[in-house]
Amino acid sequence: MQQRTLGSDLTVSAIGLGCMGMSEFYGPRDDSESLRVLARALELGIDFFDTADMYGPHHNEALIGRFLASHKPKVRIATKFGIVRNPGEYQRSLNSSAAYARNACEASLRRLGIEQIDLYYVHRVNPDTPIEETMEGLAQLVKEGKIAHIGLCEVSADTLRRAHAVHPVTAVQTEYSLWTRDVEQAVLPTCQELGIGFVPYSPLGRGFLTGKLQENTDFGEGDFRPNLPRFSEQAMHANRRIADVIGEMANHKGSTPAQLSLAWLLSKGDNIVPIPGTKRLRYLEENTAATSITLSADEQQRLEAATERLPVTGERYTPEGMKGVNA
Numbered sequence: 001m002q003q004r005t006l007g008s009d010l011t012v013s014a015i016g017l018g019c020m021g022m023s024e025f026y027g028p029r030d031d032s033e034s035l036r037v038l039a040r041a042l043e044l045g046i047d048f049f050d051t052a053d054m055y056g057p058h059h060n061e062a063l064i065g066r067f068l069a070s071h072k073p074k075v076r077i078a079t080k081f082g083i084v085r086n087p088g089e090y091q092r093s094l095n096s097s098a099a100y101a102r103n104a105c106e107a108s109l110r111r112l113g114i115e116q117i118d119l120y121y122v123h124r125v126n127p128d129t130p131i132e133e134t135m136e137g138l139a140q141l142v143k144e145g146k147i148a149h150i151g152l153c154e155v156s157a158d159t160l161r162r163a164h165a166v167h168p169v170t171a172v173q174t175e176y177s178l179w180t181r182d183v184e185q186a187v188l189p190t191c192q193e194l195g196i197g198f199v200p201y202s203p204l205g206r207g208f209l210t211g212k213l214q215e216n217t218d219f220g221e222g223d224f225r226p227n228l229p230r231f232s233e234q235a236m237h238a239n240r241r242i243a244d245v246i247g248e249m250a251n252h253k254g255s256t257p258a259q260l261s262l263a264w265l266l267s268k269g270d271n272i273v274p275i276p277g278t279k280r281l282r283y284l285e286e287n288t289a290a291t292s293i294t295l296s297a298d299e300q301q302r303l304e305a306a307t308e309r310l311p312v313t314g315e316r317y318t319p320e321g322m323k324g325v326n327a
């Protein structure tokens with residue numbers, strides 16, 4: 001497995017594993033299968049697991065904690081704070097204050113059963129809290145050894161610069177994929193300029209870009225995608241052509257659409273480490289194999305040209321979910 005470096009010194013496998021769906025958002029969970037996926041990821045050389053305190057709350061961190069306790073693996077753990085939710089409720093609020101960061105960090109360390117979080121992200125910046133205050137609080141946690149590196153999710157380029165001036169930011173995590181390329185305008189160039197890593201989340205468009213989801217897909221209970229504007233029946237119908245084009249080009253390349261989508265992200269910069277999410281062994285193995293696919297400049301350009309000309313229907317979040325995005 002190739003390695004990539006986020007920021008100045010956080011070296012991780014070229015793709016990580018998104019663990020969110022092991023707890024909620026994409027249908028029912030199965031802890032035994034998820035534990036097998038985590039173990040197989042290690043065997044395949046994936047050493048970068050992505051979680052957050054609000055996934056499940058707080059099932060996902062506890063599940064990873066269980067895995068770490070039994071396997072004692074050499075793995076980098078990225079987790080997040082700042083979206084406050086009660087178990088069983090979707091209602092949420094944002095809190096990026098330094099005092100909250102400290103309490104949340106200590107709770108995450110306990111659930112994960114570790115002494116240090118490798119990469120601690122602000123999950124969403126609350127615009128009422130100056131980013132400088134948040135960063136000073138996080139810098140203190142670095143000094144105390146509770147966290148090793150600091151990350152920010154869904155921030156604007158301006159907030160990123162202000163944050164980085166207080167303490168080095170190791171990685172930005174924001175949605176980025178063939179159908180969500182907003183970060184190319186300012187955030188990604190800023191990361192490249194400042195030597196900051198970039199971690200694309202939902203790199204498979206929450207599964208849509210794999211071609212396996214269609215307007216008649218029955219998402220079932222516990223799947224939040226039908227609530228997202230981009231996954232309404234009408235939007236999925238309109239967006240169908242995007243998945244089809246990726247499917248056609250993947251076929252031509254001899255890869256799967258998921259692999260082509262990940263290979264494209266990997267080709268966009270050495271500082272990029274996508275974290276495809278899955279709770280299934282077969283998807284994990286398929287996605288991991290994307291690291292051995294190389295796109296030529298011509299293939300990259302053709303894929304971009306073919307998808308760019310297809311406008312995407314539907315926002316990626318509801319208005320409530322857009323709070324704290326590009327903050």
Ligand SMILES: NC(=O)c1ccc[n+]([C@@H]2O[C@H](COP(=O)([O-])OP(=O)(O)OC[C@H]3O[C@@H](n4cnc5c(N)ncnc54)[C@H](OP(=O)(O)O)[C@@H]3O)[C@@H](O)[C@H]2O)c1
Pocket residue numbers: 017018019020021026050051123153173174200201202203204205206207208210212258275276277278279280282283284286287
């Ligand atoms: N910072 C943030 O605000 C934020 C937001 C969202 C996500 N994240 C992080 O990013 C990670 C990845 O994003 P994501 O999970 O939202 O989206 P994703 O990786 O784009 O897609 C995940 C979905 O695609 C399916 N899938 C995975 N590989 C597949 C394959 N090869 N073929 C067909 N379907 C496949 C999964 O199915 P199964 O579920 O059936 O395995 C799951 O439903 C998350 O796990 C989480 O850690 C962060």
